[in-house]
Amino acid sequence: xxxxxxxxxxxxxxxxxxxxxxxxxxxxxxxxxxxxxxxxxxxxxxxxxxxxxxxxxxxxxxxxxxxxxxxxxxxxxxxxxxxxxxxxxxxxxxxxxxxxxxxxxxxxxxxxxxxxxxxxxxxxxxxxxxxxxxxxxxxxxxxxxxxxxxxxxxxxxxxxxxxxxxxxxxxxxxxxxxxxxxxxxxxxxxxxxxxxxxxxxxxxxxxxxxxxxxxxxxxxxxxxxxxxxxxxxxxxxxxxxxxxxxxxxxxxxxxxxxxxxxxxxxxxxxxxxxxxxxxxxxxxxxxxxxxxxxxxxxxxxxxxxxxxxxxxxxxxxxxxxxxxxxxxxxxxxxxxxxxxxxxxxxxxxxxxxxxxxxxxxxx
Numbered sequence: 001x002x003x004x005x006x007x008x009x010x011x012x013x014x015x016x017x018x019x020x021x022x023x024x025x026x027x028x029x030x031x032x033x034x035x036x037x038x039x040x041x042x043x044x045x046x047x048x049x050x051x052x053x054x055x056x057x058x059x060x061x062x063x064x065x066x067x068x069x070x071x072x073x074x075x076x077x078x079x080x081x082x083x084x085x086x087x088x089x090x091x092x093x094x095x096x097x098x099x100x101x102x103x104x105x106x107x108x109x110x111x112x113x114x115x116x117x118x119x120x121x122x123x124x125x126x127x128x129x130x131x132x133x134x135x136x137x138x139x140x141x142x143x144x145x146x147x148x149x150x151x152x153x154x155x156x157x158x159x160x161x162x163x164x165x166x167x168x169x170x171x172x173x174x175x176x177x178x179x180x181x182x183x184x185x186x187x188x189x190x191x192x193x194x195x196x197x198x199x200x201x202x203x204x205x206x207x208x209x210x211x212x213x214x215x216x217x218x219x220x221x222x223x224x225x226x227x228x229x230x231x232x233x234x235x236x237x238x239x240x241x242x243x244x245x246x247x248x249x250x251x252x253x254x255x256x257x258x259x260x261x262x263x264x265x266x267x268x269x270x271x272x273x274x275x276x277x278x279x280x281x282x283x284x285x286x287x288x289x290x291x292x293x294x295x296x297x298x299x300x301x302x303x304x305x306x307x308x309x310x311x312x313x314x315x316x317x318x319x320x321x322x323x324x325x326x327x328x329x330x331x332x333x334x335x336x337x338x339x340x341x342x343x344x345x346x347x348x349x350x351x352x353x354x355x356x357x358x359x360x361x362x363x
Contacts, residue, residue, distance in 0.1 A: 002027060003282070004061035004083075006048060006076070008037025010325040010334065011067035011262050014270070016040040018278035029057045036325045049075040058083045063285055065240065067261060069095055070142055086190070086285040087240040091232075091260040098140045098171045101258060108231040110255045113247075118170040121162045127172035128158055134175040137161040139168050149207065151175075176254055178247035182216055183265040184225035187280040190239045190287040195280070196226050197273060197293045200265050200301075202245070208332065211302040211352060212265045214272060215295045224253045232258065241266070241281040264303070264334075271321050271341045272299030298348040300340040302355050308335050309358040317354050318342060 001024050005012040008030035016026040017040060026041035033045055044060070046053025049072045058064060058079040065086055073093040080089050094100050105112045116127035118137065128135060133155060139148035150161040152172075181204065185197045198215030199222055229244055243263035246253040266277040275283075275291025283290050307329055308314075314322050319342035327335050340351045 002061040004064040007067035008035035012037040087260040091236040110228045114174040131174045176247045180248040183245045185266045186229040189284040268299040268301040300352045
């Protein structure tokens with residue numbers, strides 16, 4: 001059985017690493033011949049909208065999935081008609097537009113911050129007046145890791161925000177004064193079997209995930225998150241891994257965004273869950289029985305961004321597991337991550353602090 005993956009980044013690489021023990025083979029489509037996926041599979045070189053190369057990928061595999069969200073829906077609809085393409089194209093498309101995504105959340109009764117479409121300076125002024133300041137102006141498409149966002153803290157920021165981002169369709173969102181950011185990862189198979197991982201608590205800096213801890217134990221929040229995620233899985237007749245990121249405010253979850261793929265905040269599952277998110281994604285799109293999502297001990301994940309500390313120092317930290325993506329260092333580039341898996345929350349937190357100090361030294 002061969003699985004095609006559109007995108008050969010670190011997520012695609014980790015999908016292949018999880019699938020090889022199951023006897024599976026992988027072929028990637030990517031613009032770069034030395035992307036991380038090249039370490040574990042063949043790469044068909046081409047852009048994500050290259051219909052000829054997409055067709056070549058479809059001819060070479062039995063099932064197609066993806067590790068990035070910026071895959072043009074119009075380009076993949078043809079191959080999705082020829083070969084199983086999972087998660088569904090419709091879920092991919094809805095996740096690419098923040099306005100469509102937030103509208104879907106509201107339709108499914110999943111709470112969000114107030115929002116409004118913005119296509120002109122006048123729209124932005126009206127949205128800020130109606131929703132209030134502070135708020136965040138965001139590009140509707142292709143914004144990730146903090147890109148394509150402008151924080152409106154006072155009325156005087158409105159024109160500057162428009163000048164910075166106004167060349168493309170936008171969305172204005174009310175600011176959420178949250179206590180914590182969390183995410184839930186769920187997985188549903190083509191047979192309809194569904195499982196959920198425990199919540200993780202996430203810390204971002206400049207819009208980029210820096211570290212996560214799991215499990216984040218709150219029975220109430222876990223119930224809310226699973227209820228919200230179930231609605232989306234059912235809506236799309238979904239297969240694969242799906243993630244929703246939330247703000248926590250006064251014991252209530254407010255949805256920020258969804259990702260129809262394996263997710264950075266779920267890297268802890270590689271060593272910290274009975275079955276990783278990567279293996280369960282593979283199982284799900286092939287219709288195989290899903291593995292247990294139960295946590296093992298207490299875990300954390302720390303991203304290495306821009307630079308990696310000395311390997312020997314990393315491996316001295318108790319309970320640590322290091323994962324390099326084989327990328328050349330570059331500012332704000334995710335080069336690798338560490339997971340920590342230990343018996344107690346206290347030991348996890350001590351090890352995480354030690355890793356953070358190492359990372360700060362590397363920076």
